Amino acid sequence: MAKEKGRRLIAQNRKARHDYSISDVYEAGVSLVGTEVKSLREGRASLVDGYAIVEDGEVWLKNVHIPEYDPGTWTNHEPRRSRKLLLHGAEISRLAAATREKGITIVPLSMYFKDGRVKVEIGVAVGRKSYDKRQALAQRDAEREARAAVGRRSKGFQD
Numbered sequence: 001m002a003k004e005k006g007r008r009l010i011a012q013n014r015k016a017r018h019d020y021s022i023s024d025v026y027e028a029g030v031s032l033v034g035t036e037v038k039s040l041r042e043g044r045a046s047l048v049d050g051y052a053i054v055e056d057g058e059v060w061l062k063n064v065h066i067p068e069y070d071p072g073t074w075t076n077h078e079p080r081r082s083r084k085l086l087l088h089g090a091e092i093s094r095l096a097a098a099t100r101e102k103g104i105t106i107v108p109l110s111m112y113f114k115d116g117r118v119k120v121e122i123g124v125a126v127g128r129k130s131y132d133k134r135q136a137l138a139q140r141d142a143e144r145e146a147r148a149a150v151g152r153r154s155k156g157f158q159d
Contacts, residue, residue, distance in 0.1 A: 005116075007113065010111045010113065011043075012110045012111075013110065015048065016047075017109070019133070020123070020126060020128060022109070023098075024098070027121055028059065028120050029085070030086065031084040035069040036066050036077050038069045039067055039068065039069040040111070041113075044067050045066050046064070047109075047111060050062065050063050050108045052107070052108065052122055053099070057092060057096075059095060060083065060084060061085050061120065063080055064080070064083065064111075066079060103126055105126075106122050106125070107125045108121070109122065
């Protein structure tokens with residue numbers, strides 16, 4: 001079998017970028033069992049309720065749903081089990097220091113295959129209030145309108 005190259009998205013947590021203000025982003029490997037990888041190759045995963053915690057110098061991904069692999073037998077995995085994230089020691093210490101502050105959490109942003117290996121993009125996040133969410137949406141809309149106006153003007157249309 002040919003070795004897989006490039007990056008292929010499995011799942012993305014779009015709501016995380018809406019609900020949280022992301023300050024730092026890290027790429028981490030994930031320690032998985034065989035049936036989890038097969039289920040992920042089918043593109044089945046949900047990051048919606050997921051979060052990560054630092055325990056005893058290790059980072060654990062909690063509450064991420066990877067459904068059971070249908071052809072799997074008694075070797076199948078538990079869908080919402082805790083999975084160890086593979087990070088460098090310096091990254092783990094930075095995450096531990098960041099999560100000691102009140103209101104800061106680690107959320108999974110996306111899960112993907114990178115050169116055949118499963119990776120998770122995690123972000124250090126602070127929860128947004130509802131008015132912050134409205135401000136972010138208004139700012140995004142204003143930027144989109146500005147880009148559209150510049151595009152129309154470059155094509156010779158008058159506003």
